[in-house]
Amino acid sequence: MISMYLQGDSWAHRLPAGLKLLAVALGSLILFHVSSVWIFTGCLVAVVALYATLGREGLAQLRLLRGIVFFVVALLAIHWLSGSLDEGVVVAMRLVVMVLAANFVTITTRLDDMLDAVLPLFAPLKLFGVSPRTPALGVTLVLRFAPHLMLVFSRLREAWQARTARRSSWRLLAPFAIQSLRMSDNVAEALKARGGSAGLSSSP
């Protein structure tokens, strides 16, 4: 199973999680108002340079882009068909830059730091008697189990390929959904066994 967090003690690891998340959020807002291919090219070079500062293992994380190739190609195709390829290139570059920037934060931030950083965002829930730790922990669980779900799908695909000699099929979606739901039940049970999402400090 792959892990999203890249072990290390780089400058990026040492930056506070909240600062990194804020930078990505502000950067994303600004990029929505930019339409120059040259600026996006500069952003792309800059974000790849960030990965390069983490060394070879950091650059290896760029393999994430393989996962969004389909979406990028689809975006370009749609814009090309509608006669706005230039705009399509900008949209695709924006997507790539934002995904890479968000992933850079994920691989350089411990999940418990991330949990602390997003916790204040959910603080207003206290007014309704809901522990802010519950949705915050939900965010961390998504980050923790996304790679595991990818592994579940690749095992299903292997089993399919072993019996059909074909690589993949839409028919895998149903068993994947069932296995994912079963896994979420197991994780919820494991969390409950250790005191639930709100923790034990508020209980007796």
Added chain:
Amino acid sequence: MAFWPKIRTGSRERVCNPDAVPYAVFENVGLTIGARKVLHGLTLSLSEDRVGVIGLNGSGKSTFVRLLNGLRSPTDGKLTLFGAPSAEAEKELPRHVGFVFQNPDHQAIFPTVEEEIAFGLTQLGADKTASREQARRFLSDHGFGALASSPFAELSEGQKQYVCILAVLVMQPRLLVLDEPMTSLDGLSGRKIREKLMSLPQKIVMISHDLSHFEDFDRVLWLEDGRLRMDGPAAEVLAAYEADIDRRLGAGMEVAAL
């Protein structure tokens, strides 16, 4: 103890007595899930240090042990855990009962070993800095110091299960419940983890299909179709269980009945 971070204890009155003996008392306890009756009329009390639970697949073992830390609630009868009725004790039980699942990949909440251990301490109310520090020391004390920063996903199956046990132990439970913890482990890892378990001060209730794990247990419960088929000293129950398996095989059990 100075080693442990200061833990907020909350203001509500506690109902459980962690020192209660017996720690679990079942009085005609039954459990129905949907339309299916999974457990029937269980009457027993548990006070031994080492209790094994055996039975064929579907006999109700996992459901039975889930009653012990409130993951399941009885639908019939009366269950008393650590001196309190199970319904009242439910919220407190994770403090006193650690639960180790069969699949470590579904148990670990955080991606690195240290975070996973620290999580148990933050659940008890410790702040992040203190819990990280204590987690590091706890891992070192248990020979896992070098792996503290390792991604959980990159550990061996044996290491993963060991970390899951440590993640539960760091919460200092009185009772450890384990649902087939050695199923996915090789013989060496399984024996090493068993050695670790046997050395713990906690009381243990464990399910396993490998009967050799129960040889020096104080007591073994044999469940069949949700009922207590036999309950007694390990040697007697294990012998009877093995004889029953031999009898079933000798009687030409159909494959479909597996």
